Amino acid sequence: MKPKIYITRKLPEQIVNRLRGNYHVTMWEQEDIPVPRDVLEKEIEEIDGLLCLLTEQIDEALIEKAVNLKIIANMAVGYNNIDIHSAIKRGIMVTNTPGVLTETTADLTFGLLLATARRLIEAEDYLKSGQWETWSPMQLTGQDVHGATMGIIGLGRIGEALAKRAKGFDMDLVYFNRSRKYEQEKELGIEYQPLEKLLQVSDFVCVMLPLTPETTYMIGADQLDLMKETAVLINTARGGIVDEKALYQALKNRVIWAAGLDVFEEEPVSLDHPLLTLPNVVTLPHIGSASIATRLKMASLAAQNLMDGLAGDIPRNLVVL
Numbered sequence: 001m002k003p004k005i006y007i008t009r010k011l012p013e014q015i016v017n018r019l020r021g022n023y024h025v026t027m028w029e030q031e032d033i034p035v036p037r038d039v040l041e042k043e044i045e046e047i048d049g050l051l052c053l054l055t056e057q058i059d060e061a062l063i064e065k066a067v068n069l070k071i072i073a074n075m076a077v078g079y080n081n082i083d084i085h086s087a088i089k090r091g092i093m094v095t096n097t098p099g100v101l102t103e104t105t106a107d108l109t110f111g112l113l114l115a116t117a118r119r120l121i122e123a124e125d126y127l128k129s130g131q132w133e134t135w136s137p138m139q140l141t142g143q144d145v146h147g148a149t150m151g152i153i154g155l156g157r158i159g160e161a162l163a164k165r166a167k168g169f170d171m172d173l174v175y176f177n178r179s180r181k182y183e184q185e186k187e188l189g190i191e192y193q194p195l196e197k198l199l200q201v202s203d204f205v206c207v208m209l210p211l212t213p214e215t216t217y218m219i220g221a222d223q224l225d226l227m228k229e230t231a232v233l234i235n236t237a238r239g240g241i242v243d244e245k246a247l248y249q250a251l252k253n254r255v256i257w258a259a260g261l262d263v264f265e266e267e268p269v270s271l272d273h274p275l276l277t278l279p280n281v282v283t284l285p286h287i288g289s290a291s292i293a294t295r296l297k298m299a300s301l302a303a304q305n306l307m308d309g310l311a312g313d314i315p316r317n318l319v320v321l
């Protein structure tokens with residue numbers, strides 16, 4: 001009998017067909033609606049492999065229902081949606097999709113930074129709502145990006161790719177990371193600073209960390225207070241790293257100038273979320289990696305990891321603690 005696989009969202013045919021050759025594949029087919037928890041709870045009892053997205057909470061209670069499960073292949077680089085400890089305790093491999101989304105996510109991060117600094121969304125609304133009556137000296141003026149200081153919190157792959165883009169804008173670069181990156185310091189001319197100092201000197205603070213117990217609410221009221229009044233906060237990592245209540249207060253009271261957010265603590269963010277009421281916030285629906293080519297690469301890599309794990313090989317993107 002073929003091993004059983006469950007895929008939690010409709011993936012492109014070419015990816016699913018690759019799996020169908022060797023496995024009995026079941027897929028949650030309802031486009032763009034996450035699989036209901038009770039369906040997943042039922043499916044997980046039977047399967048050998050799970051290909052899931054960041055929208056699924058693969059917690060201890062769910063993992064405990066799995067009898068034959070050998071591998072959970074997440075179609076994302078972040079894996080905060082999976083209880084890794086519970087999986088590992090039960091001998092279940094967990095994989096992610098690093099590398100293939102690095103450049104695409106860095107592009108989006110820089111685009112969001114530009115849109116926030118130069119008020120692009122507000123400007124378009126201004127034009128389309130018929131408010132544009134004349135050219136005016138200080139109308140819709142924003143912050144310069146070129147020559148400004150970018151502070152990168154978390155100098156992983158995406159942080160580094162962002163730094164490369166910033167160099168093209170003649171930006172000064174500082175970073176904070178749990179370990180020093182001496183090679184990157186030399187290569188990129190980026191300077192290490194303790195977090196407090198980074199917050200004080202940066203014009204743009206970019207959050208580029210994974211969400212872990214250590215990084216949860218790493219940016220709260222105290223950290224926002226340290227930032228410049230003209231500073232812009234950009235978060236394309238995970239919502240839970242920034243305390244949204246504190247951020248709302250800081251933006252409303254002009255403790256900082258603006259924020260660009262691609263991620264939220266609760267996703268999809270509720271339409272009555274206070275942050276969505278502020279003019280100095282640019283919001284996006286978690287689209288950091290959303291290019292056609294990159295999403296195909298992510299799906300393909302997740303499928304490959306799953307196949308490797310089920311074939312008894314060590315998948316190339318095995319998550320290790």
Ligand code: DGY
Nearest residue numbers: 075076077078101289
């Ligand atoms: C990830 O991969 O973790 C992103 O948030 C989605 O691409």
